[in-house]
Amino acid sequence: MPGSGIDVFVILVYDVNVKRVAKVLKTCRKYLNWVQNSVLEGEISKANYEKLRTELRRIIDKEEDSVIFYTFRTLKYSSREIMGVKKGGEEIFL
Template sequence: MFVILVYDFAEKRVAKALKICRKYLTWVQNSVFEGEISEGNLKKLRLELKSKMDIDSDSVLIYTFHSTKFSSKEVLGKERNQPSVFF
Protein backbone atom coordinates (compact mmCIF):
# COMPACT_ATOMS: atom_id res chain seq x y z
CA MET A 1 0.00 0.00 0.00
CA PHE A 2 1.02 3.62 -0.45
CA VAL A 3 1.21 5.86 2.62
CA ILE A 4 1.55 9.56 3.30
CA LEU A 5 2.60 10.24 6.89
CA VAL A 6 2.67 13.63 8.59
CA TYR A 7 3.84 14.17 12.15
CA ASP A 8 3.95 17.06 14.59
CA PHE A 9 6.21 16.26 17.56
CA ALA A 10 7.64 18.58 20.19
CA GLU A 11 11.10 19.87 19.35
CA LYS A 12 12.88 17.56 21.79
CA ARG A 13 11.35 14.46 20.14
CA VAL A 14 11.23 15.51 16.49
CA ALA A 15 14.66 14.03 15.63
CA LYS A 16 13.57 10.64 16.96
CA ALA A 17 10.42 10.72 14.83
CA LEU A 18 12.46 11.68 11.77
CA LYS A 19 14.87 8.79 12.30
CA ILE A 20 12.05 6.27 12.71
CA CYS A 21 10.14 7.44 9.64
CA ARG A 22 13.25 7.41 7.44
CA LYS A 23 13.62 3.67 8.10
CA TYR A 24 10.31 2.97 6.40
CA LEU A 25 9.36 5.85 4.08
CA THR A 26 10.83 8.55 1.85
CA TRP A 27 11.23 12.03 3.29
CA VAL A 28 9.30 14.58 1.22
CA GLN A 29 9.27 17.75 3.32
CA ASN A 30 9.66 18.74 6.95
CA SER A 31 7.67 16.17 8.94
CA VAL A 32 6.16 14.65 5.77
CA PHE A 33 6.95 11.19 4.39
CA GLU A 34 5.52 8.99 1.65
CA GLY A 35 6.10 5.61 0.08
CA GLU A 36 5.11 2.01 -0.45
CA ILE A 37 4.98 -0.01 2.75
CA SER A 38 3.73 -3.44 3.76
CA GLU A 39 1.04 -3.78 6.41
CA GLY A 40 3.58 -5.40 8.73
CA ASN A 41 6.05 -2.56 8.39
CA LEU A 42 3.27 0.00 8.82
CA LYS A 43 2.36 -1.70 12.09
CA LYS A 44 6.03 -1.55 13.21
CA LEU A 45 6.23 2.12 12.20
CA ARG A 46 3.11 2.95 14.23
CA LEU A 47 4.43 1.11 17.29
CA GLU A 48 7.83 2.82 17.10
CA LEU A 49 6.28 6.26 16.77
CA LYS A 50 3.83 5.61 19.61
CA SER A 51 6.71 4.61 21.87
CA LYS A 52 8.49 7.96 21.29
CA MET A 53 5.53 10.35 21.27
CA ASP A 54 3.75 12.22 24.02
CA ILE A 55 0.15 11.24 23.31
CA ASP A 56 -1.12 14.49 24.87
CA SER A 57 0.90 16.87 22.71
CA ASP A 58 2.31 15.07 19.64
CA SER A 59 0.35 13.85 16.63
CA VAL A 60 0.75 11.61 13.60
CA LEU A 61 -1.53 11.51 10.55
CA ILE A 62 -1.32 8.47 8.26
CA TYR A 63 -3.13 8.46 4.92
CA THR A 64 -3.26 5.05 3.24
CA PHE A 65 -4.00 4.32 -0.39
CA HIS A 66 -4.49 0.84 -1.77
CA SER A 67 -3.62 2.12 -5.23
CA THR A 68 -2.08 5.27 -6.66
CA LYS A 69 -3.90 4.70 -9.95
CA PHE A 70 -6.23 7.66 -9.46
CA SER A 71 -3.72 9.90 -7.69
CA SER A 72 -1.52 12.72 -8.85
CA LYS A 73 1.09 14.91 -7.24
CA GLU A 74 1.88 18.50 -8.08
CA VAL A 75 4.91 20.27 -6.64
CA LEU A 76 5.18 24.03 -6.65
CA GLY A 77 8.65 25.35 -5.94
CA LYS A 78 11.66 23.25 -5.05
CA GLU A 79 11.02 19.53 -4.79
CA ARG A 80 12.97 18.24 -1.81
CA ASN A 81 13.01 14.54 -2.65
CA GLN A 82 11.91 12.77 -5.81
CA PRO A 83 11.51 8.98 -5.42
CA SER A 84 7.70 9.14 -5.24
CA VAL A 85 5.43 6.79 -7.15
CA PHE A 86 2.93 9.60 -7.74
CA PHE A 87 2.94 10.93 -11.30
Protein backbone atom coordinates in the same frame (compact mmCIF):
# COMPACT_ATOMS: atom_id res chain seq x y z
CA MET B 1 -5.28 -0.32 7.53
CA PRO B 2 -7.30 -0.43 4.32
CA GLY B 3 -7.70 -3.65 2.41
CA SER B 4 -5.88 -6.90 2.92
CA GLY B 5 -3.16 -6.41 0.30
CA ILE B 6 0.50 -6.73 1.06
CA ASP B 7 1.48 -3.13 0.31
CA VAL B 8 -0.25 0.20 0.69
CA PHE B 9 0.87 3.71 -0.11
CA VAL B 10 1.18 5.93 2.96
CA ILE B 11 1.51 9.67 3.42
CA LEU B 12 2.61 10.41 6.98
CA VAL B 13 2.38 13.90 8.48
CA TYR B 14 3.65 14.71 11.95
CA ASP B 15 3.69 17.64 14.36
CA VAL B 16 5.75 16.76 17.42
CA ASN B 17 7.64 18.62 20.11
CA VAL B 18 11.07 19.77 18.96
CA LYS B 19 12.65 17.39 21.52
CA ARG B 20 11.29 14.41 19.56
CA VAL B 21 11.48 15.62 15.94
CA ALA B 22 14.84 14.03 15.10
CA LYS B 23 13.86 10.67 16.59
CA VAL B 24 10.48 10.64 14.82
CA LEU B 25 12.06 11.56 11.48
CA LYS B 26 14.80 8.93 11.84
CA THR B 27 12.23 6.25 12.67
CA CYS B 28 9.94 7.19 9.77
CA ARG B 29 12.81 7.26 7.29
CA LYS B 30 13.48 3.58 7.99
CA TYR B 31 10.18 2.82 6.25
CA LEU B 32 9.20 5.84 4.10
CA ASN B 33 10.73 8.53 1.87
CA TRP B 34 11.16 11.99 3.34
CA VAL B 35 9.29 14.51 1.17
CA GLN B 36 9.60 17.76 3.10
CA ASN B 37 9.43 19.08 6.66
CA SER B 38 7.23 16.73 8.70
CA VAL B 39 5.99 14.80 5.63
CA LEU B 40 6.98 11.34 4.41
CA GLU B 41 5.46 8.99 1.85
CA GLY B 42 5.97 5.62 0.26
CA GLU B 43 4.81 2.10 -0.33
CA ILE B 44 4.99 -0.07 2.77
CA SER B 45 4.07 -3.64 3.67
CA LYS B 46 1.37 -4.29 6.24
CA ALA B 47 3.98 -5.75 8.62
CA ASN B 48 6.25 -2.70 8.32
CA TYR B 49 3.27 -0.36 8.68
CA GLU B 50 2.49 -2.00 12.01
CA LYS B 51 6.16 -1.84 13.08
CA LEU B 52 6.29 1.86 12.22
CA ARG B 53 3.13 2.58 14.21
CA THR B 54 4.48 0.63 17.21
CA GLU B 55 7.82 2.47 17.13
CA LEU B 56 6.14 5.86 16.88
CA ARG B 57 3.79 5.07 19.78
CA ARG B 58 6.89 4.57 21.95
CA ILE B 59 8.40 7.93 20.90
CA ILE B 60 5.56 10.42 20.83
CA ASP B 61 3.70 12.02 23.72
CA LYS B 62 -0.01 11.45 23.01
CA GLU B 63 -0.89 14.54 25.03
CA GLU B 64 1.36 16.83 22.98
CA ASP B 65 2.23 15.30 19.61
CA SER B 66 0.31 14.38 16.47
CA VAL B 67 1.02 11.84 13.71
CA ILE B 68 -1.45 11.37 10.85
CA PHE B 69 -1.35 8.43 8.42
CA TYR B 70 -3.15 8.71 5.07
CA THR B 71 -3.30 5.26 3.50
CA PHE B 72 -4.17 4.39 -0.10
CA ARG B 73 -4.70 0.97 -1.64
CA THR B 74 -3.80 2.28 -5.06
CA LEU B 75 -2.41 5.43 -6.64
CA LYS B 76 -4.17 4.65 -9.93
CA TYR B 77 -6.33 7.78 -9.79
CA SER B 78 -3.86 10.10 -8.12
CA SER B 79 -1.27 12.60 -9.25
CA ARG B 80 1.41 14.62 -7.56
CA GLU B 81 2.42 18.16 -8.37
CA ILE B 82 5.30 20.01 -6.76
CA MET B 83 5.16 23.77 -6.81
CA GLY B 84 8.36 25.52 -5.80
CA VAL B 85 11.39 23.84 -4.27
CA LYS B 86 11.53 20.05 -4.27
CA LYS B 87 12.66 18.87 -0.85
CA GLY B 88 13.48 15.44 0.49
CA GLY B 89 14.57 12.52 -1.59
CA GLU B 90 13.34 9.49 -3.40
CA GLU B 91 15.52 6.93 -1.64
CA ILE B 92 14.90 5.19 1.68
CA PHE B 93 17.72 5.32 4.22
CA LEU B 94 18.14 2.30 6.47
